[in-house]
Amino acid sequence: MNKNDKKAHKFGMVIDLDKCTGCGSCMVSCMSENNVPFKEDESNKKDSITWMRVYKLTNGKSFPETEIVYLPRPCQHCGGKGDHGHSPCVSVCPATATDYGYDTGIVSQIYTRCFGCRYCMGACPYHARYFNWWDPKWPEGMEKYLSPDVSPRMRGVVEKCSFCYHRYQAAKDKAYYDGREDIEENEYQTACTTACPAGAIVFGDLYNPAHRVHEIVKPDPHPASINSTVVGKSRNPNVFRLLERLGTNPKVYYLSEREWVRKAGDNYLAGEWDKIKNHHGSESHG
Amino acid sequence: MDSALIPEGAKRCAFPKFALGIAIVGAVVLWGVYAMGLIWWKGLNQTNMNDNYGFALWIWADLAVIAVGGGAFFTGLLKYIFKVDELKNIINFAVIIGFICYSSALLILAIDIGQPLRGWFIFWHANVHSMLTEVAFCLSCYFAVLTIEFIPNILENRQANKVPFFHHLAHNMHGVMAVFAATGAFLSFFHQGSLGGVAGVMYGRPFAVREGLLIWPWTFFLFTWSAAAFGPCFTLLVTKITEAVTGKKLVKDNVVHLLAKISGWMITTYIIAKIIDTIYWATVTVPGLGLDIDHFYSNNAFYGYWILFTEIIICGVIPGLLLIMKSTRENPTLRLLAIILGVIGVCLNRWVMVLQIMAIPVMSFDTWALYIPSWQEVATTVLPVAYGIILIAVTYRYLPVFPQEKELNAVQPVTETE
Amino acid sequence: MSKVEHKSESGSEESTGECAAGDTKDDKGLGLGVIFFILAFVICFLSGTLLFPKLLYSKKEQPFNFDHKLHVEQTSDCESCHALREDGSFNGIPKLAKCMECHSETPLGETKDEAVFAEMYVAKEKEVPWYVYSRQPDCVFFSHAAHTKTKGMDCVTCHGPIGTSTTLKPYEENRITGYSRDIWGQNIWGIKKHSWDRMKMDDCAECHKKETGHQGYCFQCHK
Amino acid sequence: MFPFNFEWVWDMAHVIFFGGFWYAISILGAGLTYCILKAAYDTFKGGGESHHHH
Numbered sequence: 001m002n003k004n005d006k007k008a009h010k011f012g013m014v015i016d017l018d019k020c021t022g023c024g025s026c027m028v029s030c031m032s033e034n035n036v037p038f039k040e041d042e043s044n045k046k047d048s049i050t051w052m053r054v055y056k057l058t059n060g061k062s063f064p065e066t067e068i069v070y071l072p073r074p075c076q077h078c079g080g081k082g083d084h085g086h087s088p089c090v091s092v093c094p095a096t097a098t099d100y101g102y103d104t105g106i107v108s109q110i111y112t113r114c115f116g117c118r119y120c121m122g123a124c125p126y127h128a129r130y131f132n133w134w135d136p137k138w139p140e141g142m143e144k145y146l147s148p149d150v151s152p153r154m155r156g157v158v159e160k161c162s163f164c165y166h167r168y169q170a171a172k173d174k175a176y177y178d179g180r181e182d183i184e185e186n187e188y189q190t191a192c193t194t195a196c197p198a199g200a201i202v203f204g205d206l207y208n209p210a211h212r213v214h215e216i217v218k219p220d221p222h223p224a225s226i227n228s229t230v231v232g233k234s235r236n237p238n239v240f241r242l243l244e245r246l247g248t249n250p251k252v253y254y255l256s257e258r259e260w261v262r263k264a265g266d267n268y269l270a271g272e273w274d275k276i277k278n279h280h281g282s283e284s285h286g
Numbered sequence: 287m288d289s290a291l292i293p294e295g296a297k298r299c300a301f302p303k304f305a306l307g308i309a310i311v312g313a314v315v316l317w318g319v320y321a322m323g324l325i326w327w328k329g330l331n332q333t334n335m336n337d338n339y340g341f342a343l344w345i346w347a348d349l350a351v352i353a354v355g356g357g358a359f360f361t362g363l364l365k366y367i368f369k370v371d372e373l374k375n376i377i378n379f380a381v382i383i384g385f386i387c388y389s390s391a392l393l394i395l396a397i398d399i400g401q402p403l404r405g406w407f408i409f410w411h412a413n414v415h416s417m418l419t420e421v422a423f424c425l426s427c428y429f430a431v432l433t434i435e436f437i438p439n440i441l442e443n444r445q446a447n448k449v450p451f452f453h454h455l456a457h458n459m460h461g462v463m464a465v466f467a468a469t470g471a472f473l474s475f476f477h478q479g480s481l482g483g484v485a486g487v488m489y490g491r492p493f494a495v496r497e498g499l500l501i502w503p504w505t506f507f508l509f510t511w512s513a514a515a516f517g518p519c520f521t522l523l524v525t526k527i528t529e530a531v532t533g534k535k536l537v538k539d540n541v542v543h544l545l546a547k548i549s550g551w552m553i554t555t556y557i558i559a560k561i562i563d564t565i566y567w568a569t570v571t572v573p574g575l576g577l578d579i580d581h582f583y584s585n586n587a588f589y590g591y592w593i594l595f596t597e598i599i600i601c602g603v604i605p606g607l608l609l610i611m612k613s614t615r616e617n618p619t620l621r622l623l624a625i626i627l628g629v630i631g632v633c634l635n636r637w638v639m640v641l642q643i644m645a646i647p648v649m650s651f652d653t654w655a656l657y658i659p660s661w662q663e664v665a666t667t668v669l670p671v672a673y674g675i676i677l678i679a680v681t682y683r684y685l686p687v688f689p690q691e692k693e694l695n696a697v698q699p700v701t702e703t704e
Numbered sequence: 705m706s707k708v709e710h711k712s713e714s715g716s717e718e719s720t721g722e723c724a725a726g727d728t729k730d731d732k733g734l735g736l737g738v739i740f741f742i743l744a745f746v747i748c749f750l751s752g753t754l755l756f757p758k759l760l761y762s763k764k765e766q767p768f769n770f771d772h773k774l775h776v777e778q779t780s781d782c783e784s785c786h787a788l789r790e791d792g793s794f795n796g797i798p799k800l801a802k803c804m805e806c807h808s809e810t811p812l813g814e815t816k817d818e819a820v821f822a823e824m825y826v827a828k829e830k831e832v833p834w835y836v837y838s839r840q841p842d843c844v845f846f847s848h849a850a851h852t853k854t855k856g857m858d859c860v861t862c863h864g865p866i867g868t869s870t871t872l873k874p875y876e877e878n879r880i881t882g883y884s885r886d887i888w889g890q891n892i893w894g895i896k897k898h899s900w901d902r903m904k905m906d907d908c909a910e911c912h913k914k915e916t917g918h919q920g921y922c923f924q925c926h927k
Numbered sequence: 928m929f930p931f932n933f934e935w936v937w938d939m940a941h942v943i944f945f946g947g948f949w950y951a952i953s954i955l956g957a958g959l960t961y962c963i964l965k966a967a968y969d970t971f972k973g974g975g976e977s978h979h980h981h
Contacts, residue, residue: 434955
C-alpha cells in the first residue's frame, strides 16, 4: 500500500497557536482517553508521561513587549525523509515494535513488543516518546474506569501518542457495519481535538482536499527548496512545522500569525530567517 | 596450595595473598551485582535517567569497553591474517581483555533494557534496518568468536592439558584460528561500525547525524577505525598494569614497540579522518540545519569546547604523534603517557557520541539535559572493571597467558613448594 | 609454522605418557554411554510432550456445560446469539438478557445444565462467568465487522466447528501468560492442520498476506 | 531471524543482513565441529603423533 493508493489516508493535525490558551484540556483528555499512567508524586516532570505536552514559549522580550505562546506537542507522526515512512524512531527500533502505517501515516507503538532499549527516544528530537519507569498504579477502583479500547502499558516499555488510533478502528467498524467504504471526517477525531475548548486543534486527512486540515495547511506535495527531503510543506504562510528542515516531515502543523512564534519552530542561523521568511509557505507557486 | 594448577616454571604469589586480593575486588563485584539485582527487580527507575535523557552512564561504559576491547580483533587480524608473527606474544592477553570487555558489554545491555526478559526480541523480531540490530547480532557473534579464541588458552592450563581430548582440542583450535580470527574481524568491523552508525543515523539529532556512504554514516567507519586504533593502546595499558602489579616483565619490548607503532599510525590516520569529519560536520552539515557549532558547546554547565579539544588534540593528535615517532615511542614514560591519553581519548569520543547527543536541545525552546547518575548506575558501571580484574588475575595465575614470561623471568628454576 | 605450534607440539610430547595411560579401550563404557544417551532422550522427550503441557496450562471447567449443537438446531445460525452491534463492534458471548429472550426461570429442556443455569444465574440475575477460549491479549484489536460483514467470512474458518459440539471442553490457561491455550493451539509444538487450530499473530498475517497481499501494519490489529 | 518469523521479508536488506549472519554462524559452527571431531579422532587414535606432520 502506498500513498498512490486511493484508500490511503494521511492523518494530520494543525494547531492554531493564536487560539490556544494553554488550558491543558488536551493533555487531560489525552491521559484519560489513553489510560496514561501517572505517578503518586508528579512534581518531577522529567519522568512523567504526557503524550500530549503543552510547552510554554516566550518571545524573550521584557514588559511591555512580552508575549507568551502555548504550544501543544503530540507525537508528530513523522513521515521521515522524503515522507517515505522512515521516521526517525521507526527506522531505529531494533525489534520492529513501532512501524509506519502507510495506509494512515500514523506511527504505531506496540507495547508488548517493545523491550525498552529507548533508542527511539534518543532518535526523536521532539521528546514525544516516553518510557514507563514504573508499573502503572491506579488508585483504588480506578482500574474500572480504564478504556478497554487502549491497552495499558507495563513497566519498561516506551509509549507515545497514537492519534487515538482506537477511534479510527471504531469508526471503521461502524463504516463496515453500515456497508460504507470509508469514514467521514467527523467520525474520526482525536481526544485532544474534541476536548479543546478554543477549537485550536483541527484533525483530518491531509490527502483529502475536503478536510479542514487540508484547507488550512494546503500541503505542497513537491520537495521543498530549502531541503529536498522535506515534503508536504504548507503553502499557507502562517503555517509551520517543528524542526521542519531536519527532514522528519511531521504531520502536525502549527498556525500562528505572529512571526516570532513561527521562527521558534525551527533553528535558523543569524540573519537566515529574514532571508527565508518571505518565501515561507509560498515556495511552489513559482 | 594451588601449585598444581600454576603453569610450569612460572612464579606466582602465595595463595592467601592471591585469595585476599580476589576477596577485596570480589566485594566490589558483589556491590555491583546487588545494584544489578535492584535494577532487574525494581526496574530502570533505580537510575537517574529520564525521558529527556534516556541513555546514561553505563551506555557510555558499554560503548567504551567495546571500543577499547577492539584490541582483540585488531591484534588477531594482524597476527592471523597479516601474519605479524611477533604479536603471538600478546595475542592471548588481547583476547582475554577482549573477552572481558565484550562479556561486560553484553551484561550492560542486559541491564539497560526495560524488559530484560524480552531481550531476545532483538534477534527474533529483528528490524534489519536498525543499527542496534546490527550491533546486537555482530556483538553476540563476536563474543562467541572471542570465547572460541579464549578456549585453547584455558585448555593449556597444566591440569586441563593433561586430558588428551582437551590437549588435542586446543591444538586443533590453534590450527584453524585464522578462520575464527577472520570471522571475528568481519563481525567486529560491522558491530564497531554499527555502534557508530547508531549515532550517525539519528537525523533528528543534528549533533549526531552524519552523511555517509550508502546506508552507512561516516561515524560507522570512524568507530571501526578508532576501535582498531585505540584498542591496542588499551591492550598495552593493561599489560603495563599487569606487569606493574606482578612486578615482572611479561612481554618483550620489541613486541610492545611494534604494537605501539601500529597503534600510532592507526591513531594518526584516524584522527586526520576525524578532524575532516568534524570540520565538514561543523561547516556544512550543521549550518544546513540552521545551527551554529556554538550551539553544541555553550549555554550549559558541562559541555564546552574543552571536550572537543581534549578528545581530538590532547587525546588524539598527541598520542598519535608520540607513538609514530621512534624516539618517543621507545621512551617508556612517553609511551605510557601516549597510551593513557589514547584510551581516555576513545572513551571521551564514545561519551560525546552517546551522552552529549542526549544532552543537547534540538527544538529552539528546549533546554539542555544534564544529569547525575545514581549510585546503582555507578555500581553497575564499576562492576565490569572489578570483574575484569578478577578474570585477569585468575587467568594470569593459572594459564600460560604470556609465552615470553618464562624466558623473561628465568632467574632460577622454580621448585614447587607447598 | 609458527612458534605457537612448536610449543604445543613439545607440550604434547610431554603428556604423551598420560594420553596412552588413559587410553585403554573400553567398549563397555561406550555401550553404557549409548544407553544413557537414549534413555536421557526418551525421558526428555516424554516429559516435554506429556508433563510440560500439564505444567504450563491450568485447566478450568466452565460454569456449566453448553450444548452448541442443540442451540444451533433451534436458531439455525450463529448470529442469533453472537452478533454485531449497530456501532460495528461485536457482542461476543451473549449476556444473560440475550439468553432470556428464549429462556425463563423454568427450564425449556430437561438437562442438568439448564437447571444450573436457571437456578444459579437466571434466578439470581447473575451473568454467567464463561471462560472465553478465543480471548486475545489486551493489546489485540480485532474487527469482526471487517471479516464477517465486509468480507463475508464464516465463523468456522477461525473458530472451528464449535457450532456442532455438544459439550464444552475445559478452558486451559497458560500459567505464565494467562492466555487461553487456543491461541497457541492445542498441539504442544504449535503445529496446525486447520485454519482454526491456532489464533496467533502469524495466523492472522498468513491469511492477510494471501487475501490482501500484505500482512498489515501493527495498528491494524493492535491497540 | 528466520524466514518463518513475522518480520521476515524476502528483500535485499534481509538477504544481505541475514546472509552475512548465517554465513558467519556457519563458519564458526563448522570450524568448531571440525576441531571437536578432529580432537576426538586424535584422542582415540592415541598419543600426540597425529599432529607432527603439520
